[in-house]
Amino acid sequence: MTDTDPFDAYLAKALGASASEAEIATIDSLLRLKLRSARESRQRRWLIVAIAAAALLVPASVAASLLVTRVTEAPLGLQSAADFRAEVAIAKNDITLPEGWRWPRYLEVAYPNGSYSRGGGRLSVESAAFCIWTEHWLSTRGLDDTVGSKNALGVLSSSRGWTFYAGPLATESARLAIGGVIDAALAGNEVPARDYAAANCAGGA
Amino acid sequence: MTDASSERTRLRTLSDAFEASYRANRETVFRYLRARCDGIEEAEDLTATAFERAFRAFTQGNAAALELPWQIATARNAATDAGRRSQVRRALSMAWLMPDSPATPEALILAEEQRARVYEALTTLRPALRDAVALRFGAGLKVREIAPILGKTEEATQKAIERATAQMRKVLDDRH
Numbered sequence: 490m491t492d493t494d495p496f497d498a499y500l501a502k503a504l505g506a507s508a509s510e511a512e513i514a515t516i517d518s519l520l521r522l523k524l525r526s527a528r529e530s531r532q533r534r535w536l537i538v539a540i541a542a543a544a545l546l547v548p549a550s551v552a553a554s555l556l557v558t559r560v561t562e563a564p565l566g567l568q569s570a571a572d573f574r575a576e577v578a579i580a581k582n583d584i585t586l587p588e589g590w591r592w593p594r595y596l597e598v599a600y601p602n603g604s605y606s607r608g609g610g611r612l613s614v615e616s617a618a619f620c621i622w623t624e625h626w627l628s629t630r631g632l633d634d635t636v637g638s639k640n641a642l643g644v645l646s647s648s649r650g651w652t653f654y655a656g657p658l659a660t661e662s663a664r665l666a667i668g669g670v671i672d673a674a675l676a677g678n679e680v681p682a683r684d685y686a687a688a689n690c691a692g693g694a
Numbered sequence: 695m696t697d698a699s700s701e702r703t704r705l706r707t708l709s710d711a712f713e714a715s716y717r718a719n720r721e722t723v724f725r726y727l728r729a730r731c732d733g734i735e736e737a738e739d740l741t742a743t744a745f746e747r748a749f750r751a752f753t754q755g756n757a758a759a760l761e762l763p764w765q766i767a768t769a770r771n772a773a774t775d776a777g778r779r780s781q782v783r784r785a786l787s788m789a790w791l792m793p794d795s796p797a798t799p800e801a802l803i804l805a806e807e808q809r810a811r812v813y814e815a816l817t818t819l820r821p822a823l824r825d826a827v828a829l830r831f832g833a834g835l836k837v838r839e840i841a842p843i844l845g846k847t848e849e850a851t852q853k854a855i856e857r858a859t860a861q862m863r864k865v866l867d868d869r870h
Contacts, residue, residue, distance in 0.1 A: 496863055497831070503812040504729045504831040508721050512738060516720055519742030524749060578735040582776075 511574070511601065518575035567604040574598045576610035584618045587625040587641065593617050608658050615653035619645070619667065620690030623682050626674060645671050712752055715760040716745050722762060722833050723769050729816065729832030730773055730825060740776060744769035766833060767843055770825070777821075811869065815862040823858035830855050 508516075568576070577596055586592070596613055598605070626641035653659055654667055666685065673681040723744055727737040747768050751759035758764045816824055822844075829840045841851040 494859075496859060500812065500827070500831040500859065500862070501834065503809045504816070504828070505725055505834050506809075508724050508728075512724065512734070513721065515738050516724060516741045519739055520716070520745050523742055523746040527746065527750070575738075578738050581733075581735045582739045 511571075511598075514571040515574045515578060518569075518571045519578065522572075522575055522579070566607045568607045570598045570601045570603050570605060572607075573605035573610045576608075577614055580611040580614035584614065585644075586618065586621055587637075590621050590625060608652070608656070612653050612656075612658055615648070615651045616689075619648050619651075619653070620686060622648070623670060623674075623686050624690060627679060627682055627686065630679060642674055645674055708753055711760060712749055715748070715765075719762045719765055720745065723765050726766060726828050726833035727769055727773060729828035730770075731776075732817070736776065740769060740772045743772045747772070763839065763843060766829070766835070770843065811866055812862070814869075815865040818865050819858050819861060823854060823861070826851065826854045827858045827862070 577598070581592060581596075592614075596610075596617060622641050622644045626638060626645060629637035629641055648654055649668070649671065654664055670681045670685045673679075720741060724737060724741040727740050727744075728734065731737045731740065744765055748759040748765050751764075756764075759768075816827060819827065826840065826844065829835050829843060830837070835843075837848050837852050837855065840855075841848045844851055844854070846854070
């Protein structure tokens, strides 16, 4: 590209800067995940059709055992830093933060050659988001911001559907604690939210 | 050659062709989205989404999906869809503004500040103008390449880019 205008050249330099190796590695991982997810989705559809057909032909116990074998594959194990970073990126894109809030720095991958827990990235992002929305809800109470408060309560309520609450890595004790914060907030009680934020949230962002 | 082995060969050929296109164009698509979106993670995710769609289209017989204009247009659609879904804009991520090359701390700070100002000026543009700037200076496309993507004539595209850069220059001058 030839830019005779110095300002155009300045823009080209600022906006056309090369992607970093970490960014390219993340895009590669994200693409792999998306292609794998699409493939598994197709396979699941075939599996459902196969199980339905099998149920007509074989005893129910055999079909059930096939299903159990499929769903008890634990989503655990380790993954590379690039895959972990991709997992974090996808989770961040799934959740909108309140205006003015930023994701905490601890979600960034510090060790590019390290191994990370599969599923841990989403769990960390959702935990951070729950903290931020809890703190945001508390801040709207102080400002008497009814719309902001309702919006925050809506997000906190919907967090029961997030992986950190409903997924295979969530524990019953965590569900009790988080559910307690949500139920109390919906009832207008700030105390559990304040206690939770003080104990678990490092100042949000 | 059996049917199974010819099918494997066909799939490997398709896969190789897609990978070559992906490696050649992923950074251009990413730079476009980075200039168009408000967050680095969003740009990374949308880049992958664009190429996932390209792969699907290509394996279904659309050879154009290996070409940069198709991939940029798909990235643009994905970004528009994502923009509609996002009701609250996220806080700006300035991480990408940091230059990769090592430099003195003073130079790094200066470069970061300059790029941050450019990015802030970019956010003052209305979406259509920001899109034109992202295609021109983020992706590094020529006006004749941008025009069909925007669905405009080359002249109208050139004018849009000039209007956008004039507005950015004014914003940067006013804040300086």
